[in-house]
Amino acid sequence: MTQARLNVVQWATGNIGTRALRGVIEHPALNLAGLYVHSEDKDGADAGTLCGLGKTGVTATRSIEDVLDLGADCVLYMPRACDYDEVCRLLEAGTNIVTTRGEFHRPASMKPAFRERVEAACEKGGTSIHSTGSSPGFISEAVPLVLSSIQRRLDSLTISEFADLSRRDSPGLLFEVMGFGRPPADFDExxxxxxxVSFGPSLELVADALGTPLDAIEASGEVAVTPREVTIAAGTLKAGTVAAQRLTVSGLRDGRAVLRFRALWYCTPDLDPAWDVRDTGWHVDVQGDAPLDIDMRFPVPLERMAETSPGYTANRAVNAVPFVCAAAPGIRTTIDLPQIHAVLG
Structure with missing residues (x-):
């Protein structure tokens, strides 16, 4: 017997949301039921037009009431900021949520008042909510848990993320939001x-699943400068200004870092001090009784990275929809759900 297609609403159409919208429209087991947008100029536009596909007959709305009236199975919730009023209204109305927002990776890491409110909404609506994406999500939870399946002793697991931003033509993101091109003194602890906040819950979730809860989470950061003026796609970095940032989040047990996530984002490999920079992608180092050294590179020209990279986050969220809809009510984590896989045909 053929399983009924799930009715899905896409919430927001930024870079990730637009890619997710395409994913829902083209998915063989999902049906696009609605589209929520924030900007007035998108209100009433056809969903297909907004993501570069043909017309779908589904038009965008700025009204949550319109979304609630649809009675959809799931909302792909991808706004710039989480609105707990919106989230709870959707859950209470019987609509499950898959989100690329990071608030729901681990219930125990949430503020108790927010967690209790969301859990009550799930219970009332018989619904579930799940946070996922590429990073955090895939690389910080799904991959470590799979790799742990061949371990009986895990001494340490370190995830290193590398992002070459030199061809990213987004001045607002690089210079204003991320602070590249500024003096190092502008970057405080x-x-x-x-x-x-972004990756601590993932590390704690993995440790919980392994039965080795962490004693503490430590986070730190550092910057490197360019020793000479360099021009990138987004503009010019003057000599002596920040050209790379490295963030480290460590999960400690018995005073030792057993789980670690490190992100290195850079605009040029020519840095002071010199850092080990690699092509865009991830490196995972596992030390235990079955040690592993794994490289996962994004084989995409830098000029195409901005158009390609949203898929790494959006696709996992789209693929998670059937699993979240089938889950028991509540805030569902990576360890609560079956292994997420794609349905391609």
Missing amino acids: RRLSHGR
């Missing part, structure tokens, strides 16, 4: 240690 608070700015550089935000990885604790």
Whole structure:
């Protein structure tokens, strides 16, 4: 017997949301039921037009009431900021949520008041919510858990993320949001240690699954400068200004880092101090009784990285929809769900 297609609403159409929208429209087991947008100029536009496909007959709305009236199975929730009022209204109405927002990776890491409110909404609506994506998500949870399946002793696991931003033509993102091209003094510890919030819950989730809960999470950051003026796609970095950032989040047990995530984002490999920079992608080092050394590179020309990279995050969220819809009510983590896989035909 053929399984009924799941009705899905895409919420927001930024870089990730637009790619997810395409994924839903083209998915053989999903049906695009609705589209929520934030900007007035997108209101009423056809969903296919907004993501570069043919017309679908589904038009965008700025009204949450319109979305609730659809009675969809799931919302792919991808706004710039999480609105707990929106989230709870959707869950209470019987609509499951898959989100690339990072608030729901590990319930125990959430503020108790928010967690209790969301859990109550899930119970009322018989629904579930799941946070996922590429990083955090795939690389910080799914991959470590799979690699642990061939270990009986895990001494340490380190994930290193590399991103070459030299051909990323996004001045606002690089210079204003990320702070490249600024003096090193502009980067205080608070700015550089935000990885604790982004990746700490993932490390704790993995440790919980392995039965070795962490004692503490530590986060730190550092910057490197370009020793000479360099021009990148987004503009010019003056000599002595920040050209690379390295964030490290460590999960400690018995005073030792057993799980670690490190992100190195750079605009040029010519740095002071000199760092070990690699092509865009991930490197995973596992030390244990079955040691592993794994490289996962993105084999994409840098000029095409901006158009390609959203798929790494959006596709996993789209693929998670059937699993989240089938899950028991509540905040569902990577360890609660079956291994997520794609349905391609």
